[in-house]
Amino acid sequence: xxxxxxxVRSIYAAHGRGDFSSVEWAHSDIELVVADGPSPGxxxxxxxxxxxxRDSLSAWQGARTEAEEYRELDDExxxxxxxxxxxxxxxxxxxxxxxxxxxxxxxxxxxxxxxxVMYYDRDRALADLGLAPEGRLP
Numbered sequence: 001x002x003x004x005x006x007x008v009r010s011i012y013a014a015h016g017r018g019d020f021s022s023v024e025w026a027h028s029d030i031e032l033v034v035a036d037g038p039s040p041g042x043x044x045x046x047x048x049x050x051x052x053x054r055d056s057l058s059a060w061q062g063a064r065t066e067a068e069e070y071r072e073l074d075d076e077x078x079x080x081x082x083x084x085x086x087x088x089x090x091x092x093x094x095x096x097x098x099x100x101x102x103x104x105x106x107x108x109x110x111x112x113x114x115x116x117v118m119y120y121d122r123d124r125a126l127a128d129l130g131l132a133p134e135g136r137l138p
Contacts, residue, residue: 004108005070008078011106011113012067020053027112035128037120049116068101078106079129081122105129 011025023046032049034040034056043052069081084100103125107115119125123133 002072003111004076004078004106005072007108007111007113008070008080008106009067012065012080012082015065016067018064023050025113026116027109027114030113031115033115033117035117035119036124037118073105073129076107076109078108079125080104080106 007025011022014020014022026046026049028046029044030046030049032043032052034042034052039052039056041052043049064084066083067080068083071079071081073079080103082102082104084102100120101122103119103122105115105117105119105125106113107117117125119128126133
């Protein structure tokens with residue numbers, strides 16, 4: 001197992017417990033990309049990333065992101081197939097009912113994540129990477 005994979009696993013160990021507070025894993029000039037979903041956009045730097053994540057998480061009670069599978073794509077990228085859970089604070093809606101199978105791509109250099117690309121739609125992430133959607137042959 002590579003150091004990059006170990007780093008990404010440690011991030012998801014915390015996120016799976018609902019702990020999104022640590023940014024020690026992130027490069028100071030990290031680029032956060034939310035490729036799709038309710039609030040797509042791009043943010044740069046630790047402060048901007050933290051504000052974006054805080055805004056996103058504030059709508060949910062008990063928000064968690066759990067890794068279902070890890071794939072090392074190359075020497076610098078790790079793909080994580082994810083599942084999100086939580087309950088809408090205002091609506092009471094369970095996030096699992098919305099089809100919460102997403103993906104995240106971590107770009108890692110010198111032990112820090114330099115780019116963090118999040119997808120709410122797993123098949124879109126796989127297509128952007130040139131991989132076959134789940135359940136289909138390449």
